[in-house]
Amino acid sequence: MKSRRGKTKWEDLLSIILLMLIGLMHSTQYLPQAARGLLRTASLPLMGVILVVSWYQSEKYNHLPPEERRDLDRQWEDERGVMVQRQAVHFCWQVEIWLLFGLYILFTFGMGRQDLATVVFELMILRSVFFYAVRWWFNRKY
Amino acid sequence: MTNRIAELRKARKISQAELADGVDVTRQTIISLESGRYNASLLLAHKIARYFGLTIEEVFLFEEEET
Numbered sequence: 001m002k003s004r005r006g007k008t009k010w011e012d013l014l015s016i017i018l019l020m021l022i023g024l025m026h027s028t029q030y031l032p033q034a035a036r037g038l039l040r041t042a043s044l045p046l047m048g049v050i051l052v053v054s055w056y057q058s059e060k061y062n063h064l065p066p067e068e069r070r071d072l073d074r075q076w077e078d079e080r081g082v083m084v085q086r087q088a089v090h091f092c093w094q095v096e097i098w099l100l101f102g103l104y105i106l107f108t109f110g111m112g113r114q115d116l117a118t119v120v121f122e123l124m125i126l127r128s129v130f131f132y133a134v135r136w137w138f139n140r141k142y
Numbered sequence: 143m144t145n146r147i148a149e150l151r152k153a154r155k156i157s158q159a160e161l162a163d164g165v166d167v168t169r170q171t172i173i174s175l176e177s178g179r180y181n182a183s184l185l186l187a188h189k190i191a192r193y194f195g196l197t198i199e200e201v202f203l204f205e206e207e208e209t
Contacts, residue, residue, distance in 0.1 A: 067159060071168050078167040079183050080174060 019047050093131075100124050144203045148176040150194050165189040 064072065075081040100120055107117035151161055158176075162169045165186065174180035175190075182190065182202070191198045 071159070071162065071170075074162075074166065075168045075170070078171050079186055080171040080180055081168060083180075 019043065019050065096127075097124070100127075143181050143205065144178060145175060145182075146201055146203070147172070147190060150196075150201065151176075154194070161190075161193065164193045 061069065061072065076085075100123060104117050104120045104124070107113045107120060147161075151158070156164075158169050158172045162172045166189070167186065171180065171186075175182055184198075187198050187202050191201045194201060
């Protein structure tokens with residue numbers, strides 16, 4: 001069975017690319033000057049931290065005893081591990097909804113940016129529709 | 143639901159890591175099962191029972207008030 005670690009390396013790389021894209025996005029005119037400057041300053045050290053953490057995790061994994069490595073690989077497939085992941089996904093889903101809602105309030109009442117608020121609102125609707133569609137699909141499948 | 147995993151494992155002088163290897167789960171899952179924080183699925187219960195050479199009912203004890 002292919003190791004989960006091998007997959008997470010690609011996922012780590014993907015998250016770095018994603019962060020770089022977000023960094024580029026922040027350099028556009030969509031955000032106020034102050035926020036843009038702050039995000040531009042913060043994104044580079046953040047990317048550095050993620051790179052160092054990814055490298056450290058990879059090195060730590062490579063130097064683990066075989067039993068511990070096997071145990072670590074297995075955690076992504078064993079049923080308790082899967083249950084923990086599902087709980088984490090559910091928690092993240094809830095947090096995301098509240099974050100988006102917070103952003104909507106901020107853009108509407110705090111910054112007076114109805115255009116951005118509309119994008120956030122559309123994103124919230126899209127996520128909900130997508131969630132129900134996926135749930136319907138899985139219900140149908142099983 | 144309670145279980146006799148810790149009792150059976152100690153009687154057979156098997157470590158948690160060995161049992162975990164035998165039934166293809168993590169040691170943390172065995173720890174959670176033994177402490178009663180997690181209830182095994184039917185598949186895992188079957189694997190554990192087979193590992194000890196017993197039936198599911200001999201390893202996992204279902205209490206009536208849980209119904």
